[in-house]
Amino acid sequence: MLAAEGLSPADMQVQATDAGMLATSHPACSTATDLSAGCLAAVLGRPRWPDAALAARAQAEGAAAAVLAAWRERGEAALEAMQGNFALVLIDTRQRRVMLAVDRTGTERLCFAQVGATLVFSTSARAVARHPLVSAPVNQQALYEYLYCHMVPSPDTAFAGIAKLLPAESATFNGQGLSRRFYWQLAYDTRGDGDDAALRQRFLDLTEQAVARQTDDIRPTGAFLSGGTDSSTVSGMLGKVSGQPAATFSIGFDAQGFDELEYARITSRHFGTNPHEYYVTADDVVEAMPLIAAAYDEPFGNASAAPTYFCARMAREHGIEVVLAGDGGDEFFGGNERYAKQGVFEHYHRVPGIFRKLMEPVVMNFPLGASIMPVRKARSYIQQARVPLPDRMETYNFLHRSPLADIFEPEFLAAVDTERPLELAREAYFRCASSEPIERMMHLDHKITLADNDLRKVTRMCEAAGVAVRFPFLDDDLVAFSGLLKPEQKVHKGRLRVLFKDALRGFLPDETITKSKHGFGLPFGLWLNEHAPLKALAEDALASLGRRGIVKPEYLAYLRREHATAHASYYGVMIWVLVELELWLRANAPAGAA
Template structure:
């Protein structure tokens, strides 16, 4: 079973062509046919979408048509009423008629919007503020082809885009393809809160919203804590529909525990929670999930992922994503969603977003330590640096060695410093990649994209700039893609209460110290939840959703056979040197299984994706 949600189509104001064959080619890229979608066709193009995930509407008098994928909500009472009566696309057309591009100020929630105005020869593409939905597009001459799948855009007969070498490099650097790039040459994707206007020439992109950071005059701490709790409850209420069987992912961390607890509160019954475990030391966090479940009296469901499960999951992941995707936690996410589906759940609530808007990632505190270095007087740094870095036998003296390491890292300015541990910085690129491949790519592109997001932040504070970067890279480009696609593959719909617009805007009213202060993470977030969450959950250190792939790889023969076959094939593609692949295998086998297992997974998924898409 699948809940595949697809929006795709094209517009050409100069050539009057409507082709069901072209539409069929786009849909086939995502395993769908013409019978699976609703189609709007005119002499300038076609738009198709799966129902009920999408709504479409046409305003014949104004020469406009719109399609909306997702579940937006409307602050305007009139637009809410129109959406309830005729669908979100009809409300979008009314807002367009009244406000033009400013209609995006009237839309909240998750959405991907296509609006075509034949009278003014304009097409508006937009995605929601946090990037839950996505839109990709390519311009070929006077035609604009679009979809929420980059692969579908690439398969349109006027596009026929090949896989991009640049994107493959970015994938190996970031473990996904960061926006605005996609896996296909000439195909772009929108960033969170971005729109594009097409009028026959190159689409003009702009951000229609940016999180404001203004902590002046916001009230007492106690008032803020109460507001946070009220907004969080409201956010869960917005995503809960008593007509649909709803559950929650529960990892045992503060985010998923908060969502699970609030689900029980707003529904008035025991929340149905779904948790994943691993029978591998250091990876299993089920005990924390059980603490939360007992605390709230939840109906807890658990599943232990095994190495055998990965044999099923690895090719499934490669086929499911329209771009190569290397986040290994996609596998447990799939099995958790599958378990929910098997228990009759149609909608599952996920806790993603708390880290990126309330200060939950450990690197925020760690990087703050390095920033202290730049607050020291320049004269003092110039005096101490030569003494420390040139200290005789310094590498053999622990305090001196640590000081040297600190200075080396502190010298690198943010956001580049966060990539100092990247796999592709461990060895010279000439030893990793084949010469022809390396000559064809811009190796600085991933850092340039990170710098753009970091410095585009409206706040000058380092913590908030890092969070702004994580919103784009960690959340929108990575975690949301992981969860939404794996839930679709498992046959359930996922919703993200902590990305509620009101809650996100509230985060901008907090000071940086109410997010991270002296190494303490999520300061106000956790203070507000004391008494609601178990004390053990509040005190728990961040763990993440790791997968013991590297450990299992040493002991599970079928998994090793799948991996060896994929790496052998990848070594023949002219991308990564066979000698580097052999080095990774040796390092993995000699005591660094978990660490090198990460890159091996990324490389195997690349090969499996290339097999499915080239």
């Protein structure tokens, strides 16, 4: 057997043998066989081919047939001819070779494990782990990474010996060894060709094209609408390309500082959408927390998965089968506030080294400096600026607030590499084709924030709700365009998404352009003190987690005290992460065996 795959019927299931047979149980998977060449292919997703001949082949015979045609002509370079979102398995029985690949932005996923001369692969890490040839236990290292990142960052998975592909990565297996490579990287070769007006128009044209590509001609299509710039743009463009009011779906919270439905209403009135709203309650969260733990093949701690699920479910209840989401605009056009903040610290490294050597001892050793506001601020600035990127971005990580020995049980701590999350971040940061810190941070966020986190959140919750989701801002032409912009056209003097927002002035309401970023934030921390069923769920989960030999019971008690007495929203984030871990472990590892 060259390749075998996992067990869950909901996942992409492909199995190839020396006899050259291919089977798949995923209803959205395209398969093809070329007996003359001894090749078999399976493709999940919505790939696209700029090459006219390959596009015609895909239209006539299916995506997998186009993959085989490209493979015959170009070999592994066939991947460079593919765009769109896809997970690909190609098996060449004559060369005894299996190739796995996922799309450039990591919208789809593939996980795999090598067991001797066999490769087991699936869209689900849990399916691979449960294959009888694998039988992988939960990986303690991954649990540490989860508590650090609030998800398990690729290439690691929650199960020992199982890996997952990164965006734009392929893996080739020949029955003996496995090699991995990146077949695409965002280029930054040309900088801002044309004047700003032409670039702004080009952005608008590409955004409209991207939304048109993701709008379904057959199935009813709607859009998530948080009221932010991204979702508002997608909602407005959906109405424009469809020629009718877009069906939009928005979530609210009955908690001060969390509800932003008014911004969604501003967008809806501006574009004349057909709006739908739902207020998430604490009872909804009690329902959602075990649902989230069961839905993901790895522990997943992003609390906004809950409102995402209810928003997607509302769309399905109103007859929508495809929903468009605004994810990706921040990571490719400079929308995260930390880009501007970290840019301030990067200015320090432009000061000549000789001046820094003279200045630092004076500031750091200034008499009574801790009690003098300007000196105290200068010390804090220097201390933070000294930490290089990307490590500086994790300075405020929750696990850095206390010594790790106070958080974790000794045996667990001794078994894990606490530097692994930062090593993964450094790899993505320095792999960027640009040397500009802003663009390197965006490249890191493409991998960590987008592919490992936000896309997993939205796609899995939409699947659980019974709708398909698509991401116009991840359109390949739009992503490539982002690489043509100068860094200052993305972030400049504290302004975020400079060209992006300038291009949308006049299209979006002014209030949308100027509002601060929020998204589907969840008042879990506040509700945890007020809602008895939610409090009971959390306390039961934390007590159970404290017996697993991972996190010390004393630390869990400390978190609950701090949450109950002050900073409920802040400490509520970590409590959510820990409760979801326990709920996930209950389904995937017996107590004491994590």
